[in-house]
Amino acid sequence: MSETREQPMSKLATPATGLAxxxxxxxxxxxxxxxxxxxxxANxxxxxxxxxxxAVLSTLTSTQNLSGIWQGLLGASALIGLFFGSIILGRVGDIIGRQKLYIYNFVLITLASAAQFWAKDPTVLFTLRVLIGFGLGADYAVGPTMLSxxxxxxLRGVLLGSLTVMWTVGYVIAGILGTYLGDTENGAYILLATGAIPALLVLLLRIGTPESPSWLxxxxxxxxARSIAHKYLKAELGDAANAPASTHTNHSDAYREMFSPGQATRTWFGLVFYSAQVLPYFAIYTFMPTILETLNVPDVNLQNLLLNLFLLAGGIVGLWYLQKIGRRPLVIITFGIMTVALSFVGIFANGSTVALMIPFLVYTFVMAGASNLTQVYPAELYPTHLRATGVGFLNGTSRIASAVGTFILPVSLDAWGLSWSMYWLAAVLLIGTLASIAWAPETKDSVTTSGG
Known part of the structure; x- marks a missing residue:
């Protein structure tokens, strides 16, 4: 399966029409x-x-006497939904197109988010958050795909990478609001329901979005495709118009092709890279307030705020490196730094607050920058007719890792303490480092359309 390569600008320019x-x-x-x-x-x-x-889980735990199992289930609930939404609806996006899912998934997200206000029973809250995750899983597959x-x-790298920055902005704002306004049960449920506000705005703005020309x-x-390109982008299709139509509409055939010679290495890389990135991230930051309280860190709220600010700053700085040095060097270097940083967190777990927080802040800053790759790499690893399927598959499988890490970490902290918990999370990052050295391709200059 070969990607369509562009001809030089001079051979394709169309000055008479004024189209790109x-x-x-x-x-x-x-x-x-x-x-x-x-x-x-959406991000x-x-x-x-x-x-x-x-941000509100500690409040719900204390007010509802939640067990460790329920804490893990609620922390992992949206991630479970993300897995099923990404896997199932990613393939649907390659079969029926991107546009329908791009709009209707946010109907589900908006309604389920608002309904959390009345979900006083943990079973109901768990169910609603799985539904929210299911809708977000569709967007993980078709959102970056549409944008790419x-x-x-x-501009593709910086735009896709910026999605993670916006994800981080949402995450940080939630953390700050939860820290200062979510200390009562009613406040916690109000904050959970406010997720409907940005979801509704996204839904309204997406109405009228056309189908992807590449998919057409x-x-x-x-x-x-030509009509949409002319109307919305003032562009010709170029060599993309000559790409043969895809014959790969069978579900099993699509996944078989993802693991076929020439594509399998990219799929395995994407699976390990994405999973190794997000497992420690979600595990640590879902339970960060709990971790800081366990360590008797003075002024937990201030330390949590500092970590969230480092998240945001790292994501912004990471965009520059994404464009400057390319995908492969960035993924290898950042995995290496994160592995060392979490190892030092484990070493200094019983040391002073300063000795502990420095490697934590380094991990946070670098991880935020590296996370930009999770929006860029998956869309660039696959040709058009497999892109939503591939992106959905990688997002879905990574959410298994996220849910596992989120569920296991509180158990690990109770059984082994912080040091050994950080060591096994560092081992996950080491696996990501080795996989990146062996398999990571450079996709910075890849194009968005392909034959096949």
Missing amino acids: PSLDEAPLRPFHLRVTATTFG FSDGYALGMIG EFAPRR ISQGRVAE
């Missing part, structure tokens, strides 16, 4: 900003939803 020569070479248009804004909003909603449960297929090639081309619907 191809989708990948189109200048930044207002429509690009619209798709970017709604995808940004903000995701970060807000996942961050808020961690509309975005000009030179893969289905042989070139005339429709």
Whole structure:
């Protein structure tokens, strides 16, 4: 399966029509900003939803006497839904198109988020958060896919990487609100329900979004793709118009192709890379207030705020490195630093607060920057007809890792303490480092369309 390569600008330019020569070479248009804004909003909603449960979980635990199992289930609930939503609806996005899922998933997210206000029973709250995760799982598959297929090639990395920054913004805001306003049961439920506000805004902005031209081309619907490219992007299709329509619509065939020669290494890399990134992240930050309280850290709220600010700063700085040094060097270097940092957290777990917080802050800063890759790499690993399936698969499997880590960490802290808990999380990052050295491709200059 070979990707379509662009011809030089001079051979494709169409000055007579005033249209850009191809989708990948189109200048930044207002429509690009619209798709970017709604995808940004979706990632903000995701970060807000996942961050808020961690922020209010200690309050719910104390007011409802939740067991360790219920704490783990509620912490992992949205991640469980993300797994099923990404796996199931990612493939649906390659079969029926991106546009329908891009809109209707946020109907589910908005309604389920609002309903959390009345979910006083942990079983009901768990169910609603699984539904929220299911809707977000669809967006993990089709959101970055849509953006990658509309975005000009030179801006694709920074736009996709910025999704993680917006995720972090949502996560940090949820953490701050939860810390200062979620100390009562009623306040906790109000904060959970406020997730409906950004979700509704995203839904309203997405109404009227057209189908991805790249997907239409893969289905042989070139005339429709050309019409959308002209109307919304003021661009020609370029060589993409000549790509043969996809014949891979069978569910099992798609997954078989993902693990076929030439594609399997990319799939295995994406699976290990993404899972190793997010398992320690979600485990640690879902229970960060609990971890800080266990360590008797003075002024837990201030330390938690500092860590959240480092999350945000690291994500922003990481965008520059993403564009500057490429995907492969960035993933190897950051995995290595994070492995060392968490190892030092384990070493200094019984030391002074300063000795403990320095490696924690280093891990937080670097991890936030490295997380930008989780939005960029998956979309660049697959050709058009497999892209939503592949992105959904990698997101879904990574959420298994996230849910496992989130469920196991509180048990690990009780049984083994902080040091050994940090050591096994560092071992996960070491696996990611080794997998990246062996398999990570450089996809910075890849194009968004392909034949096949």
